[in-house]
Amino acid sequence: MKKIVKTAFLAALLLFPGHAWATGDLGCEINDGNLKFDYVTLVNRSMRLFLGGDVRFESAKAEIPAPLQKLDQGKLQLVHSWYDDREIRLMLYAEHQDDKVDFASIRLTIVAALDENDDYVGTYRLEVEGTRNVVVTGKTSCLVG
Amino acid sequence: MKRFVLLQFLFAVSLPSAAHATGNADCSIDEPGLNVTFEALYGYGGTGELRQNHASIALTDPKSPPGNWTFDLDGSALEQQWVVGDEFKVLLYKEHEGADMVLEIQARRTAPEDIAFDGTYRLIIGPSDGSLFSRAGKVACSMG
Numbered sequence: 001m002k003k004i005v006k007t008a009f010l011a012a013l014l015l016f017p018g019h020a021w022a023t024g025d026l027g028c029e030i031n032d033g034n035l036k037f038d039y040v041t042l043v044n045r046s047m048r049l050f051l052g053g054d055v056r057f058e059s060a061k062a063e064i065p066a067p068l069q070k071l072d073q074g075k076l077q078l079v080h081s082w083y084d085d086r087e088i089r090l091m092l093y094a095e096h097q098d099d100k101v102d103f104a105s106i107r108l109t110i111v112a113a114l115d116e117n118d119d120y121v122g123t124y125r126l127e128v129e130g131t132r133n134v135v136v137t138g139k140t141s142c143l144v145g
Numbered sequence: 146m147k148r149f150v151l152l153q154f155l156f157a158v159s160l161p162s163a164a165h166a167t168g169n170a171d172c173s174i175d176e177p178g179l180n181v182t183f184e185a186l187y188g189y190g191g192t193g194e195l196r197q198n199h200a201s202i203a204l205t206d207p208k209s210p211p212g213n214w215t216f217d218l219d220g221s222a223l224e225q226q227w228v229v230g231d232e233f234k235v236l237l238y239k240e241h242e243g244a245d246m247v248l249e250i251q252a253r254r255t256a257p258e259d260i261a262f263d264g265t266y267r268l269i270i271g272p273s274d275g276s277l278f279s280r281a282g283k284v285a286c287s288m289g
Contacts, residue, residue: 079192082227082234089227093192107192109229 026083028090028110028142030124034061035136037108037124039092043083043144055092057106062126062134065104067096087113088120088142104130112142120144170195170228172235172250172286174266178206179280181266183235183250187228187288198223200237202248206280210272212242230254233262233286244272252286262286 027040036058056070071094080091088110095105105128112122120142128134167186174181185198197220204214218239225236231254239246252264263285270278 077192079194080227080229082225082236089229091192091229 024145026088026142026144028088028112028120028140030138030140032138034138035059035124035126039090041078057108057126059126059128059136062128062136063130063132064106064128065096065101065130067098067101068094068104068106068128068130083144085114087111088122088144101130104128110140110142112140167196168289170198170233170286170288172233172252172262172284174282174284176282178209179204179268179282181248181284183237183286185223193228195223195226195228195235196220198235200248204268206278208278210242210244210270210276210278212244214242216241228288231257233264233288242272244270246270250284250286252284260287260289262288 024043025040026043027038029039030037037056039055054070054072055076057064057068075096076092076094078090079093080089082089089112090108090110092108093105095103097103107127107129109125109127110122111124112120115121122140122142124138124140126134126136128136166189168189170183170185170187172181172183180203181200183198183200185195187193187195199220200218200222202214202216202218216239218237222237222239223235224238225234227234233250233252233254235250237246237248237250247267247269249267250264251266252262255261255263263283265281266284267281268279272278
């Protein structure tokens with residue numbers, strides 16, 4: 001019974017303009033020649049996002065410091081996120097500092113909106129700070145399922 | 146005194162770049178039947194995410210679900226945040242009195258470089274009897 005009530009509540013929320021209210025996967029992909037990036041996360045019914053497995057950043061344009069090219073959940077932080085039935089926004093951040101690397105950081109911001117085909121499409125901005133500071137921008141698409 | 150201030154300044158600018166100063170983020174809803182305060186710290190100069198957030202809710206709306214709806218929310222209630230540039234968006238979620246409660250705040254900076262943000266809130270409560278309570282209105286926030 002409790003499950004039915006909760007389901008009814010969650011269904012009602014769907015009628016309230018705003019958030020898509022379901023548990024599932026949320027993924028964004030970038031592959032435009034400047035940056036290759038895949039990101040999948042779990043999203044729960046209250047829309048909290050949980051980072052998935054390892055994430056790789058590959059870019060021919062931006063010189064991404066080696067320690068930041070492949071990041072696990074412990075190192076990559078989802079510092080800002082917003083997900084509803086209109087848009088997906090993600091800001092991922094990681095930094096590194098050791099004997100070899102004075103300071104390096106990577107920040108990826110994704111903003112995607114739902115289009116007429118029910119696809120989330122938008123733009124990304126990659127900011128790399130290290131021996132050379134680089135900003136790369138382009139297009140991205142995201143899926144929720 | 147001047148010397149002390151100068152020393153403080155020199156100490157501050159000598160900090161490594163990764164160490165960022167913090168500011169205070171506050172929001173308040175002050176309406177008949179609903180009073181909300183939301184407070185958090187955020188780092189400026191870095192990624193700027195909210196930390197150590199805390200909210201107090203006093204819902205006395207006669208249409209509110211049965212039970213005591215004056216309660217506090219700790220940091221675990223912050224489900225989503227987008228505090229970037231001129232936008233301030235937070236989503237709080239908590240199970241309370243056997244119901245699911247969602248409070249969404251969306252505000253924008255009122256003027257460039259201003260610390261004031263104006264926006265709207267939506268409060269949704271799904272009690273265990275399957276009914277739905279919701280209300281919406283205006284919210285004022287500041288980040289300083």
